[in-house]
Amino acid sequence: MTKAMKFFNSIKDKRVAFIGVGVSHNDLIKLFLTKGIKVVICDKKSEDEFDEALYEEFSAKGAEFSLGENYLDEIFNCDIVYRTPGFYYNNEVLTKAREKGIIITSEMETFFDICPCKIYAMTGSDGKTTTTTLISEFLKAEGNRVHIGGNIGKALLPIVETISDTDVAVVELSSFQLISMRESPDVAGITNITPNHLNVHGTMEEYIEAKTNILRHQNAFSRTVLSYDNQTTKDLSPLVRGRLSYFSRYDKPECGSFLREDGMLCYNDYGKVTEFVNKKDIRIPGMHNVENFLTAIAMTFGDVSPETVAKVAKEFGGVEHRIEFVRELDGVRYYNDSIASSPTRVLAGLRSFDQKLILIQGGSDKGISFEPMADEICQKCKILILMGQTKEKIKDAVMSSSLYKEGSPRIVIVNDMKEAVETAHKLAESGDIVSLSPACASFDMYRMFEERGCHFKQLVNEL
Template identity: 75%
Template sequence: MTKAQRYFMEIKDKRVAFIGTGVSHLELIKLFLSKGIRCVVCDKKTEDEFDELIYEELSAKGCEFSLGEHYLDIIFNCDIVFRTPGMYYNDETITKARKAGVAITSEMETFFDLCPCKIYGVTGSDGKTTTTTLISEMLKAEGKRVHIGGNIGKALLPIVETMSDSDVAVVELSSFQLISMRQSPNVAAITNITPNHLNVHGTMEEYIGAKANLIAHQNGYSRTVLNEDNEETIKLADLVRGKLVTFSLKHPVQTGTYLNDDGMLCYTEKGRTTEIVHKDDIRIPGIHNVANYLTAIAAVWGEVSIQSIVQVAKNFGGVEHRIEFVREIDGV
């Protein structure tokens, strides 16, 4: 019996609340309902405002609803609550429920508990979506079966039962997801840390603490990628329990990736440096994307061949809705 199968068997008599029906929850709710688990959707939208098709579909499957102003009151009568990343972990009602013995979790936390395969995790104030995608593309080019999710793409918990131990999961994690995480990925990369979301986190210290959760629970066999050019990120080096790999656009590093004076992206370790690809051969434009490649290469080094890395660099056209080539007019 897999961990996922055991989990669903153990909670089959529980009442589970889901806050919101966004990308990370809708398929998850359907999965739980298919397992015969009692589910409650909690949403501050009123019944008139709630999506009629979703309401009818979930109702037909036996789902309960708690909608409108007091939508969270019902969680005190539930055993487990899945909060959406948009629901602040230290919300007053969530905190009261947790203290009352209700299990507060999230799609990504539970996925980490149940995932049977290696996990690559990426966070940062900028560049995390592109870096996450690059890692997944490099692993795919190497022939791996890759599942990409988290703050990008789709929820992974609904498909965890279809995963095998030879697969790879690549997840982008925001500070809102990380703040309550008590597990870290096998390979963790932090692109950078700059002031962000302080209207929610309140202090820079809480924001940095959330980001640090990506690496705080790793073990001695883990790999951690940090940005040497970003002061707040490299300060986290003391938290690293496994192998520390760094990257820099400005200077050579002891172990990791850097951009040399000739414009080559290099990997160096134990005094041996390998030139990988020239920055001008990277299809997506901008020095920030060179940094994203340095991060991704540092994360997959040893698992992905240079040939696969170069293939992605020359052919990957970028993440949708990011900087994309449209057309050339008069040489521009």
């Protein structure tokens, strides 16, 4: 009997609550219903607001509902509660439920418990989605059957029974997923740790602590990859239980990937150096993407050949919403970097181009400082178009920079994305680059950064 079969057998008589119906829960709810498990769907939407087709489908299959203002009350009558990553683990209602012996878990936690194959997992403040995708592309190009999920792709628990022990799973994990995880992957990587999501975590300490769960529960036969250049990440090395390797743009670690002076991405295995690809052959722009390749090389060293890495480097066109080229109009190039929801991501985008940009910024406030990007915006931005909840906060940070001069950059305040795109179009001259690089979360205007990026692309393509 497989781990998955044992798991579903063990909970067949339990009452299971699902908080929210989103990407990670829709297919999972369907799976649990097909197993004959008692399902309760808890959602703050009222019955009128809830998707009618989903309501009818789930009702017909025997699901119960707890909707509206007091939607969480019903979890106290359940045995197991699945939370989405967006529902904070330390929420006081969940804390009370745990104190009463109710199991609080998540799709990814259960997947890690019962997955039959090797798992590669990435986390970090920046770069984790592109790196996760690269790892997946490397392994696929080597002939592996790859399942990609977590914070990217699709929920993996609903397909766990189709996964073979010879397959590989590649997952991206956010701090919201990791905060409650007590099992770590076979190969774990952390790109970097910089201030992020402090509006939810409250303290940098909790944010870092959540990230460390990716490696804290590994065994001696596991592998861990850490940034050699990001001190916060490097400082986690004493927690590593198995084999430790690094990646670095600036140094040559004793064990790990590095960028050689001639531009070659290499791996040093305690004195034995393997060459992979030259940075000039990497199709996607920016030194941050060189770092992403170095990370992916370190994560898959020994599993993927240099020839495979070089092939992917020349062919891989990038991930949507990450310095994604949208179109050229009247000599002006437009890029969608909606993923840039923190100052460090903005800096990576700015450094990907060798000219001054027209930037569109602003969004919902995550409680982080915009000061770290202010100097570089003054140096590398000709026009700054600001919108959203944080527009004045960003403006104040830029104008407080010692490098700011009146009108350089020119700062324009707008009401929404439509006005931002129209303003950029009106002010741009042939040869300019316009980039959506918000430095903020999207939740003041959009459900998620993907929706924001798609709206930006739609507006640009309509110009």
